[in-house]
Amino acid sequence: MRRRTELAFGSDSFLDVLSNLVGIVLILVVLLAAQIRHWPGEAICPSNENAVTPLPSATSPVASTTPPTAQIFQRLESARQQVQSLRGQLESAAQTEWEQQQQLAELQQQLQHGQKQCTQGQRQYQRQRQMLQQAEQEARVLEQKWRELREKEMASQMRRRQVWALHYWLPVSRPVVSEEVYFECRNQRVTPIDLAGLLEEVRQELPQHLESLRYRWSVEGQTAGRGEFALKYHIVRLADSPLDWLFREQGPAEPRYFSAGLAYWELLPRHEIRGETLEQALQEQSAFRRWLTPVSPQRAVLTFFVYPESIVLYRGLRDWACQRGYAVAARPLPTGVPIAGSPAGSRSRAQ
Numbered sequence: 001m002r003r004r005t006e007l008a009f010g011s012d013s014f015l016d017v018l019s020n021l022v023g024i025v026l027i028l029v030v031l032l033a034a035q036i037r038h039w040p041g042e043a044i045c046p047s048n049e050n051a052v053t054p055l056p057s058a059t060s061p062v063a064s065t066t067p068p069t070a071q072i073f074q075r076l077e078s079a080r081q082q083v084q085s086l087r088g089q090l091e092s093a094a095q096t097e098w099e100q101q102q103q104l105a106e107l108q109q110q111l112q113h114g115q116k117q118c119t120q121g122q123r124q125y126q127r128q129r130q131m132l133q134q135a136e137q138e139a140r141v142l143e144q145k146w147r148e149l150r151e152k153e154m155a156s157q158m159r160r161r162q163v164w165a166l167h168y169w170l171p172v173s174r175p176v177v178s179e180e181v182y183f184e185c186r187n188q189r190v191t192p193i194d195l196a197g198l199l200e201e202v203r204q205e206l207p208q209h210l211e212s213l214r215y216r217w218s219v220e221g222q223t224a225g226r227g228e229f230a231l232k233y234h235i236v237r238l239a240d241s242p243l244d245w246l247f248r249e250q251g252p253a254e255p256r257y258f259s260a261g262l263a264y265w266e267l268l269p270r271h272e273i274r275g276e277t278l279e280q281a282l283q284e285q286s287a288f289r290r291w292l293t294p295v296s297p298q299r300a301v302l303t304f305f306v307y308p309e310s311i312v313l314y315r316g317l318r319d320w321a322c323q324r325g326y327a328v329a330a331r332p333l334p335t336g337v338p339i340a341g342s343p344a345g346s347r348s349r350a351q
Contacts, residue, residue: 014097021086028079036072179300180329181292184339185310189275190317191228192291193267193339198223198231202262206235213237218263228274234264266340278316297325305331305339
């Protein structure tokens with residue numbers, strides 16, 4: 001706001017001027033009254049033509065020349081005119097002060113209006129500034145997303161342009177008669193299966209089921225978890241005598257001497273999400289490579305249970321294993337079918 005540099009006409013200065021003028025008028029009136037009182041008056045004589053004017057005596061003072069009455073009235077008239085002039089000046093000064101007060105009131109209203117507009121302008125500026133900051137932040141986020149999409153697009157183009165060397169292994173296989181190391185390929189993740197350890201637990205639990213098999217043909221059980229899987233198994237009593245085959249629908253004919261064996265097993269996953277991706281599995285300290293550390297390529301075969309969505313994963317693991325001298329066997333499974341086996345099943349064939 002621009003500050004005023006002019007001095008406003010105030011009521012204090014007006015009262016000072018008015019008191020000074022009134023004081024001057026009073027002084028003039030007092031001076032005139034003092035002069036009139038000291039002037040000697042004219043002698044009033046009777047209209048007698050024969051009267052003799054007395055001569056001044058030697059002892060009486062000599063009368064001074066007195067001003068005429070007209071001169072006194074002129075002075076009074078002059079003083080009255082001065083008073084009227086001062087009154088006019090006072091009225092003019094009062095009018096000027098009133099006009100200045102009106103102008104001051106208008107300026108104050110304009111100042112208040114300007115302050116209100118300034119406040120509204122500041123609020124609008126703050127709102128626009130906040131909107132601008134939000135827009136800038138959104139623009140930075142969009143720019144970051146655009147850069148990420150651009151980088152992904154460029155990487156995708158580079159992958160499309162890259163020439164891949166494909167290795168095709170000869171479609172010649174042989175039945176597996178050596179030790180097998182099992183893996184599950186599901187949901188693009190590979191998981192080691194400790195099938196040998198689970199079957200060893202079944203062998204250890206077999207004596208506990210022999211008492212039940214004296215009067216039953218079969219018994220079911222489940223092992224504790226090893227790694228990411230547990231094993232559900234089915235042990236059956238073998239029919240040794242002709243009576244067993246004849247009375248198959250009834251209980252065993254001879255409860256004392258019999259033979260039993262594992263008829264069926266099925267893997268039970270302990271977690272829905274398990275295993276490692278192809279990139280994770282091929283790293284130096286991955287669980288997949290640690291599982292293969294004690295396994296010799298000359299005496300073991302890697303068997304993969306492969307589901308349809310994990311064929312690409314299997315091919316990557318197969319190529320890596322073949323380059324290091326391992327024999328690889330694949331056992332495809334339909335989606336939703338569990339990993340299971342029995343003595344009557346087929347053998348794996350390795351390449």
